[in-house]
Amino acid sequence: MEPIIQTERLSHIYSAGTPFEHGALVDVDFTAYRGEYLGIIGHTGSGKSTLIQHLNGLLKPTSGKVLFEGKDIWESKERTRQIRFQVGLVFQYPEYQLFEETVYKDIAFGPGNMGLDPEEIDRRVRQAAGFVGLKEETLQKSPFELSGGQKRRVAIAGVIAMEPSVLILDEPTAGLDPVGVESILSNIHDYHVAKNATIIIVSHSMEEMARTVDRIVVVNDGKIPFSGAPREVFAHGDELERMGLGVPAMTRVFHRLRAMGVDIDPSVYTIQQARDAILAAMARKEGTV
Amino acid sequence: MALKDITLGQYFPGKTIIHRLDPRTKLIGTVAYIVALFLAANVVTYAILLVLLAALIAISKVGVKSILRGMRPIFIIILITAILNLFFTPGKGEPLVSWWVFTIYVEGIRAAVFMILRIMMLITCTFLLTYTTSPIMLTDGLEKLLSPLKAIRVPIHELAMMMSIALRFIPTLIEETDKIMSAQKARGADFDTGNLIQKAKALVPLLVPLFISAFRRADELAVAMECRCYHGGSGRTRLRQLKMKGMDIVALLLSLAMCVGIGVLAHYGW
Numbered sequence: 416m417e418p419i420i421q422t423e424r425l426s427h428i429y430s431a432g433t434p435f436e437h438g439a440l441v442d443v444d445f446t447a448y449r450g451e452y453l454g455i456i457g458h459t460g461s462g463k464s465t466l467i468q469h470l471n472g473l474l475k476p477t478s479g480k481v482l483f484e485g486k487d488i489w490e491s492k493e494r495t496r497q498i499r500f501q502v503g504l505v506f507q508y509p510e511y512q513l514f515e516e517t518v519y520k521d522i523a524f525g526p527g528n529m530g531l532d533p534e535e536i537d538r539r540v541r542q543a544a545g546f547v548g549l550k551e552e553t554l555q556k557s558p559f560e561l562s563g564g565q566k567r568r569v570a571i572a573g574v575i576a577m578e579p580s581v582l583i584l585d586e587p588t589a590g591l592d593p594v595g596v597e598s599i600l601s602n603i604h605d606y607h608v609a610k611n612a613t614i615i616i617v618s619h620s621m622e623e624m625a626r627t628v629d630r631i632v633v634v635n636d637g638k639i640p641f642s643g644a645p646r647e648v649f650a651h652g653d654e655l656e657r658m659g660l661g662v663p664a665m666t667r668v669f670h671r672l673r674a675m676g677v678d679i680d681p682s683v684y685t686i687q688q689a690r691d692a693i694l695a696a697m698a699r700k701e702g703t704v
Numbered sequence: 705m706a707l708k709d710i711t712l713g714q715y716f717p718g719k720t721i722i723h724r725l726d727p728r729t730k731l732i733g734t735v736a737y738i739v740a741l742f743l744a745a746n747v748v749t750y751a752i753l754l755v756l757l758a759a760l761i762a763i764s765k766v767g768v769k770s771i772l773r774g775m776r777p778i779f780i781i782i783l784i785t786a787i788l789n790l791f792f793t794p795g796k797g798e799p800l801v802s803w804w805v806f807t808i809y810v811e812g813i814r815a816a817v818f819m820i821l822r823i824m825m826l827i828t829c830t831f832l833l834t835y836t837t838s839p840i841m842l843t844d845g846l847e848k849l850l851s852p853l854k855a856i857r858v859p860i861h862e863l864a865m866m867m868s869i870a871l872r873f874i875p876t877l878i879e880e881t882d883k884i885m886s887a888q889k890a891r892g893a894d895f896d897t898g899n900l901i902q903k904a905k906a907l908v909p910l911l912v913p914l915f916i917s918a919f920r921r922a923d924e925l926a927v928a929m930e931c932r933c934y935h936g937g938s939g940r941t942r943l944r945q946l947k948m949k950g951m952d953i954v955a956l957l958l959s960l961a962m963c964v965g966i967g968v969l970a971h972y973g974w
Binding site for chain 1: 883884886887888889890891892893894908909912913916917
């Protein structure tokens, strides 16, 4: 697979040269491949937010490099600005960044900054609104009269409207009800499929991660201890536990079953896999009887 | 530069005797020092006050560096004051230098040096107060000191409460500003380039969300306070009781002695 964003020995130190100095990232080598659905998981304060803010040039590395399509994003001022449109970043609780009079204008803010012509902006706004399931009549409303969940959709649409080839979302489902969580995740998936965009989701919910992503990158203490397919990552159950992350409840149950002496495959994290594993274990048991 | 780096009367926690003094003592002491500073009029008195200040800085373990850093914004004011004093102080004797409209007398140099010292010492002593006293303690102390004004219906408790809430929310608002700025930059907002009007316009996407969140926070705080039955200052007891200790009495007596001493000495000597 072709890498789209890479970091090379990326380090970031906050408040360098003052008594409040602390390192948030230490020599991080991170890669995201074109078209992949990637999850970044880490504890609060692990450095995951710092990492993603480097990927679109909001933070400048203290040392090390950030490459987009193989070229340094800090090469020139113009390039850094262009990268912000290529790598869309949706912050945590993005609904607090809305400011325009109407939903339409707010979604159009990003594309407007790109200097596109009005027809193209109009097309993008309507398409982005479609991706997140906003109705036509909502576009003319004030963003401030919408519900929390609707506001979040508007904010996500505001980034999608720039049609970034990489879409990064920091805890996009935080504080939503289960129906809202499902619907936002499926909206993001739709965008991923429609534009073959690389999606990077930051979360600390293993369950949510396990169901949606192809690959998980674990961030802890400003480093990346391991990464891989969910199955591989969840095999590090004990280490994850020590980082205060833990594996999905379902995986934990299967690990316990195995520890109790049941001959069963513990690397499951979906209902489907769990069913298969239980059926396989039962079949084996019947065979031995 | 990140907004977080701005220091606003920052408090450096510590355990020195100065940190442990009652905030009222420190407030009165600071005022006494400023009074003494304005009474001072000759080399001896300035020297005494300078040594005193140096000793206080040493005891409080506040770095000289952080004091100098705080002094930077008012450097220009000090400079202009010094220059004005230097050239426009009339003297009795012969002028030292005389060129075009500029004349410098010995008195001018003296006045300029004293003025620089006075401003710098004034600022340093207030820094010493805010560096060693947490904002909460400071407002508590202020409230206590001003409480006699309640008799003439000045809402002291309410003012103190407003002040502590404002102080409490400064870091929160700075953090919030930083966050919204990043979010808008991620959508291609540009806060740095353009002329004055463009820059002012660029602030709209920052200010609107900031105001909305400030109002939301204010609303939430008001509800939370009412849920805990807050109804103003009448009959309210405090969590932290301010208590004057032996060292506070000593410090206050020393402050008084300083004022009187400087006042007397100012009339003698050069």
